Amino acid sequence: MGPEDTRRNVAFADNTVGQEETEAVLAVLRSGWLSADREVRSFEEEFAAAAGAEDSVFVSSGTAALHLAVLALGLRPGDEVIMPSLSFVSAAEVCALHGITPVFADIVSEEDLTVSAADIERLLTPRTRAVVVMHYGGHAAGVEDVVALAERHGLRVIEDSAHAPLVRRPGGMLGTIGDIGCFSFFATKNLTTGEGGMVLARQPELLSQVRSMRSHSIDGSSRSRTASGSAGYDIASVGLNYRPTELAAAIGRVQLAKLHNDRVHRGRIVATYRRDLAHIPDLGVPFAGRTDEPAAHHLFPVLLPPGHDRERIRDRLRSAGVPTSVHYPPTHLMTYYRHGAPEADGLRDATAGREHLPHTEAVADRMLSLPLHAKLDTSDAAYVAVRLSEALAAEGAGA
Numbered sequence: 001m002g003p004e005d006t007r008r009n010v011a012f013a014d015n016t017v018g019q020e021e022t023e024a025v026l027a028v029l030r031s032g033w034l035s036a037d038r039e040v041r042s043f044e045e046e047f048a049a050a051a052g053a054e055d056s057v058f059v060s061s062g063t064a065a066l067h068l069a070v071l072a073l074g075l076r077p078g079d080e081v082i083m084p085s086l087s088f089v090s091a092a093e094v095c096a097l098h099g100i101t102p103v104f105a106d107i108v109s110e111e112d113l114t115v116s117a118a119d120i121e122r123l124l125t126p127r128t129r130a131v132v133v134m135h136y137g138g139h140a141a142g143v144e145d146v147v148a149l150a151e152r153h154g155l156r157v158i159e160d161s162a163h164a165p166l167v168r169r170p171g172g173m174l175g176t177i178g179d180i181g182c183f184s185f186f187a188t189k190n191l192t193t194g195e196g197g198m199v200l201a202r203q204p205e206l207l208s209q210v211r212s213m214r215s216h217s218i219d220g221s222s223r224s225r226t227a228s229g230s231a232g233y234d235i236a237s238v239g240l241n242y243r244p245t246e247l248a249a250a251i252g253r254v255q256l257a258k259l260h261n262d263r264v265h266r267g268r269i270v271a272t273y274r275r276d277l278a279h280i281p282d283l284g285v286p287f288a289g290r291t292d293e294p295a296a297h298h299l300f301p302v303l304l305p306p307g308h309d310r311e312r313i314r315d316r317l318r319s320a321g322v323p324t325s326v327h328y329p330p331t332h333l334m335t336y337y338r339h340g341a342p343e344a345d346g347l348r349d350a351t352a353g354r355e356h357l358p359h360t361e362a363v364a365d366r367m368l369s370l371p372l373h374a375k376l377d378t379s380d381a382a383y384v385a386v387r388l389s390e391a392l393a394a395e396g397a398g399a
């Protein structure tokens with residue numbers, strides 16, 4: 001019996017929050033001020049420095065970051081924004097909320113699950129104003145090609161870097177190559193603040209607009225108003241309350257310092273998976289060829305051999321102590337985005353008939369995300385690989 005044979009309970013996702021984060025949060029609690037202030041500013045400065053950017057704006061979620069990006073870029077009702085269907089719904093919903101039409105593009109291939117620049121080109125219309133690129137699972141999308149295309153057509157580029165904090169490319173870190181980069185620090189992300197998001201922008205004016213809109217476009221900070229007892233303020237534009245807390249920033253600063261080591265560890269897990277899954281017949285392992293490219297290794301998706309019942313495989317794995325997930329059910333097949341909402345005729349008209357995405361649809365029912373996080377052991381990954389191989393063999397035999 002090898003170590004992989006003993007029953008384990010593997011967590012699907014986990015974080016590295018521990019004693020240091022606890023102490024940082026306690027210090028904030030004792031400080032007497034919990035809303036955005038000095039910790040937030042320090043986290044922004046540290047994140048920006050690590051990303052090689054001038055500055056950054058910390059907000060309350062990745063969705064808030066994308067929402068502020070759409071608003072700061074001046075996207076308006078009737079505009080179209082091309083984005084991957086194989087992503088979380090945030091980019092689509094922040095557009096749809098404003099009557100901006102999300103137009104869904106295909107992935108490159110079964111090996112590369114990031115959005116295809118060629119498909120983006122196919123979907124351009126005179127109403128296209130912007131493109132969202134998502135670095136799926138922490139692997140770089142072809143953002144340089146998309147930026148070149150955007151320059152030719154006068155479009156703006158948003159990088160949804162929710163999966164890819166501080167991943168280096170020849171042209172800079174992911175999130176700094178397009179016009180605006182948006183990050184998420186949700187509980188399962190590589191760097192977590194519980195909830196939180198970050199915005200980077202190439203143009204300082206864009207970032208200062210994001211900073212202002214994060215807090216109602218009100219002049220001055222709420223802390224200085226509270227401290228001075230000032231009753232007057234002015235509002236020069238629309239905004240929202242997307243401010244983060246000092247507590248989140250305190251966690252983020254510690255998490256940022258841990259990110260590099262956590263990433264190296266995730267890379268070891270990925271290498272183990274790639275080695276141990278390579279022998280399973282007809283199992284697709286996207287991005288397996290990208291051995292030398294920096295990646296955040298946020299997710300580890302596999303493509304089940306065609307014809308398998310994914311839910312039955314998932315049940316078998318669950319019984320063996322291996323939880324799995326799916327990233328993502330394609331957005332263009334979701335009820336709202338498939339038919340358009342009753343109140344959004346523009347959305348229905350603009351999306352109808354443009355929605356056959358052959359590569360995305362070919363992988364949709366075969367995708368399975370395996371456990372991946374910085375607390376996983378390489379022997380856990382070996383265990384998962386054995387259990388997946390067994391589940392496939394059992395299903396194949398029983399089918």
Ligand SMILES: Cc1ncc(COP(=O)(O)O)c(C=O)c1O
Pocket residue numbers: 061062063064087088090091134160162163183184185186195196197
């Ligand atoms: C690709 C992607 N975009 C956007 C988001 C939204 O981030 P948040 O959950 O912090 O709002 C997430 C995470 O959930 C995501 O995975």
